[in-house]
Amino acid sequence: MNLKQTFNSTESRVSFLKGLALLSVADGKVDETEKEYFFNAGIGLEIPEDQLKNIISIFAHDAGEIDTVSVIFENKKQSLLFLREAIQLCYLNGDYCLAERKLVNSFAAQFNINKSGVEKLEKWVIGGIDWSKTGDTLLAELEAQ
Numbered sequence: 001m002n003l004k005q006t007f008n009s010t011e012s013r014v015s016f017l018k019g020l021a022l023l024s025v026a027d028g029k030v031d032e033t034e035k036e037y038f039f040n041a042g043i044g045l046e047i048p049e050d051q052l053k054n055i056i057s058i059f060a061h062d063a064g065e066i067d068t069v070s071v072i073f074e075n076k077k078q079s080l081l082f083l084r085e086a087i088q089l090c091y092l093n094g095d096y097c098l099a100e101r102k103l104v105n106s107f108a109a110q111f112n113i114n115k116s117g118v119e120k121l122e123k124w125v126i127g128g129i130d131w132s133k134t135g136d137t138l139l140a141e142l143e144a145q
Contacts, residue, residue, distance in 0.1 A: 004045060006081055012074055013045040014055065016082055019071040019107060021058040023086050026099040030059045070110055079111035083118070087125040096126070 007013045017038060024034050035056060042052035073079045083104065090100040108118045 003081075007045070007073075007078055009074065010047065010051075011072070012078055013047055014051050015071040015073055016078075016085075017042055017045060017047060017052075018055050018058065019082055020086060020089055021055050022071075023090055023100055023103055025058055026103045027090075027095075027097050028099070035059055071107060073111070076111070079113065080121070083108060083111070083113065083121055084125055087122055088129065091126050091129055096122075 003016070004013070007016050021038055024030050024038070038059075039052065039056060042055060047055070071082070073082060086104055086107065087096070090096045090104065104122075105115065105118055108114075
């Protein structure tokens with residue numbers, strides 16, 4: 001799915017990247033690689049430089065400062081795609097921590113997506129990541145034979 005097609009306005013692309021940046025701060029661990037990822041993603045999403053700098057400035061904040069931040073999308077499809085990508089980002093390191101879960105649930109509540117909907121998304125996304133990792137392991141084992 002092409003993110004620029006789904007998030008077809010500057011405002012929705014800014015909200016998308018801003019929300020993911022907020023999640024990166026939630027666990028209290030932001031490294032230079034993450035900052036570089038967000039900068040490059042912002043360029044790829046054609047976010048204006050001043051707004052991109054504003055998003056990158058989120059990394060200077062403490063995790064406790066982000067509890068009441070909202071992101072706004074134009075439709076439910078954008079909201080659901082954002083949540084999918086958010087859960088995926090949180091789980092990539094194998095540790096979907098409580099602070100990240102709380103923020104994902106806070107976003108979902110803003111989008112009028114109930115707890116069971118979030119749980120279904122989490123199960124699907126995490127299952128997909130685990131499936132992919134299992135496949136990578138299998139391929140490596142077969143390659144070594």
